[in-house]
Amino acid sequence: MKAAGPGSQAIKYDILTALLAMASSGPAIEARLSLRLSLLITARFNWRIGTFAVGQREMARMWGVSERTAKREMAAMRALGWVAVAQPSAKGRVAQHRIVLPAVLRATMPYWDAVGPDFAARMAGAPEPENQPPSNVVPLHAEPAPMPTEDETGWGAAARRLQQQDPAIYSAWLGQLEPLEIEGDVLSLAAPSRFVADYIKTHHHTRVLAALVAENRAIRDIHIIAVQS
Structure with missing residues (x-):
């Protein structure tokens, strides 16, 4: 599986399905983070280059939380290894993140059977x-x-x-x-x-x-x- 480049969009529904299966029945923290990552992927992920660029203010609005909470949630996703910084933030430009697909797949494995x-x-x-x-x-x-x-x-x-x-x-x-x-x-x-x-x-x-x-x-x-x- 590849999360970027030619043919990557063909697997996006499988990735989202795996994340949402974990959101439905996984531990509380991982369930919440997988749901929020699913929203970022759906709304902002660029499947051609394999990154998403979303500022903290926009994330906070999408998730219905404060900017401080949005920053903390992204830090938690990075700590789990689900996402990594592809391009650091700079003046006038938000950071770009990539999905670390092997880590996401490993985290969602226990819930694949629930889908079928x-x-x-x-x-x-x-x-x-x-x-x-x-x-x-x-x-x-x-x-x-x-x-x-x-x-x-x-x-x-x-x-x-x-x-x-x-x-x-x-x-x-x-x-x-x-x-x-x-x-x-x-x-x-x-x-x-x-x-x-x-x-x-x-x-x-x-x-x-x-x-x-x-x-x-x-x-x-x-x-x-x-x-x-």
């Missing part, structure tokens, strides 16, 4: 349920990997979700992952080799993280570690 399995699959880059084209992926193992058992990490349920989304990809790659430990809000997953670990990081990181977050909202990120070089 098709939306969750699309946002994770997985085939939509019951709409999977034939795959030309060649499994690395002749025998399908056994499904993991349930544990406190949520990996067992996440693995079943991933297997249902795309059996070929799960059999070839994702079924080789095993949970190691949770440290804070990060789950470490073991891959049998560096090659497998690097491939999953590059091609399926978002899909795996989204499946895990859907089952365990305490997870905020994953580390994929090769147990062999």
Whole structure:
């Protein structure tokens, strides 16, 4: 997904949907901020260059708050990593902000399922349920990997979700992952080799993280570690 440039407007409704899903059922602070960010995106975001430029007075008017509160809310969005300054303010010119899309998507992951399995699959880059084209992926193992058992990490349920989304990809790659430990809000997953670990990081990181977050909202990120070089 790209929040700017050619084709970016095609995904704007998915971004707004994800933010509004969090606004509807997320924690109070994040819900309020996601609603306010949605309004900024709808009203002022330039999808061609990927920034919005809104002064504090205009923000305060849009949100129905004081300018001091508007300044504090923007600082909170920056602290969460959702937005970043693209061009600082100068005399006669307000600051331009860009959306940090990976951070926004990570924050909204727990609420994708509330919209529907098709939306969750699309946002994770997985085939939509019951709409999977034939795959030309060649499994690395002749025998399908056994499904993991349930544990406190949520990996067992996440693995079943991933297997249902795309059996070929799960059999070839994702079924080789095993949970190691949770440290804070990060789950470490073991891959049998560096090659497998690097491939999953590059091609399926978002899909795996989204499946895990859907089952365990305490997870905020994953580390994929090769147990062999």
